Amino acid sequence: MNGNRIDPAAPRRARTADTLIFLPTYNEQATIARMVDCLLALPIRCDVLVVDDRSTDGTTEWLRSRAAADRRVGLIVRPAKLGVGSAHKLGWLHARRLDYRQIVTLDADFSHDPADVPRLLAALERGADVAIGSRFTSGGRLDYRGWRLFLSRSANHLARAVLRLPIAEYTTSLRAAKLDRVPPGLVETIDNDGYGFFLICAVRFVRAGLAVTEIPIHFRDRDHGISKIPRLEILRGALNLARLALERRPAGRATLPLDRVRDCPKCGQPYCVPKASGEMLCLACAH
Numbered sequence: 001m002n003g004n005r006i007d008p009a010a011p012r013r014a015r016t017a018d019t020l021i022f023l024p025t026y027n028e029q030a031t032i033a034r035m036v037d038c039l040l041a042l043p044i045r046c047d048v049l050v051v052d053d054r055s056t057d058g059t060t061e062w063l064r065s066r067a068a069a070d071r072r073v074g075l076i077v078r079p080a081k082l083g084v085g086s087a088h089k090l091g092w093l094h095a096r097r098l099d100y101r102q103i104v105t106l107d108a109d110f111s112h113d114p115a116d117v118p119r120l121l122a123a124l125e126r127g128a129d130v131a132i133g134s135r136f137t138s139g140g141r142l143d144y145r146g147w148r149l150f151l152s153r154s155a156n157h158l159a160r161a162v163l164r165l166p167i168a169e170y171t172t173s174l175r176a177a178k179l180d181r182v183p184p185g186l187v188e189t190i191d192n193d194g195y196g197f198f199l200i201c202a203v204r205f206v207r208a209g210l211a212v213t214e215i216p217i218h219f220r221d222r223d224h225g226i227s228k229i230p231r232l233e234i235l236r237g238a239l240n241l242a243r244l245a246l247e248r249r250p251a252g253r254a255t256l257p258l259d260r261v262r263d264c265p266k267c268g269q270p271y272c273v274p275k276a277s278g279e280m281l282c283l284a285c286a287h
């Protein structure tokens with residue numbers, strides 16, 4: 001394995017299960033080992049994919065050795081911090097390429113409880129296309145205090161009031177979906193690489209007519225590591241919401257024929273997707 005490159009075997013590795021659990025990481029050394037172990041100990045058959053943006057705290061090294069030792073763990077290391085939304089798009093594209101039946105996404109810092117994963121999957125079994133772990137539906141809880149609590153609550157209340165969609169949670173990443181029900185590209189073509197990705201994604205699920213259900217969760221504030229949310233994200237979030245409210249329909253090209261996905265001429269990985277402009281963009285190295 002080349003220290004500067006992504007493990008080239010990971011993206012082409014065959015899947016060992018029908019369910020992919022996806023985690024984005026940037027400097028999660030305090031929790032990543034426990035998180036991966038908890039996920040793999042769940043009473044479900046699953047693979048775990050981590051997209052790490054070249055963490056500087058040892059997360060990448062730990063993941064490299066875990067991925068080398070366990071076929072259920074896949075790792076894509078990107079050359080720089082390319083954004084949490086961009087990492088999720090790559091996770092979805094990877095799941096589609098390997099033909100997983102369902103995907104689950106969550107944070108790596110234990111704000112989301114791995115024990116909620118089977119509850120989300122059970123909601124899919126009961127007929128939902130998408131299950132969203134929700135802090136704001138009846139029975140949901142949120143440990144934030146002060147400014148973070150105010151911000152999170154008001155952002156989601158505002159989204160609900162402005163968009164008039166039948167969901168209460170727009171901004172957290174704990175979600176599960178049936179890949180054959182979500183049109184290819186609905187997620188992968190979202191034009192946002194940051195935290196705004198989650199809002200657009202939830203809106204696209206509902207506006208695409210998917211059966212979206214909310215499962216109450218208890219969201220915990222991170223107790224290790226530091227927050228990576230830039231203040232500018234708050235302003236970006238407001239603009240994002242205004243744009244979605246005006247659009248009424250998902251913006252842009254929301255389909256992605258998989259035969260248009262190419263190997264990247266720079267990093268060699270199979271994650272080059274066409275942008276709306278027709279240009280190609282590699283979700284793994286941003287070339």
Ligand SMILES: Nc1nc2c(ncn2[C@@H]2O[C@H](COP(=O)(O)OP(=O)(O)OP(=O)(O)O)[C@@H](O)[C@H]2O)c(=O)[nH]1
Nearest residue numbers: 024025026051053082083084087107108222227228
């Ligand atoms: N690959 C990748 N992962 C990221 C990036 N930014 C954040 N993450 C990961 O995305 C998940 C959510 O990020 P957090 O920083 O926990 O965001 P948050 O939960 O909204 O806020 P805090 O917990 O207060 O930091 C965590 O697993 C992070 O490690 C990024 O640019 N690239």
Ligand SMILES: [Mg+2]
Nearest residue numbers: 107109111222
């Ligand atoms: Mg967090």
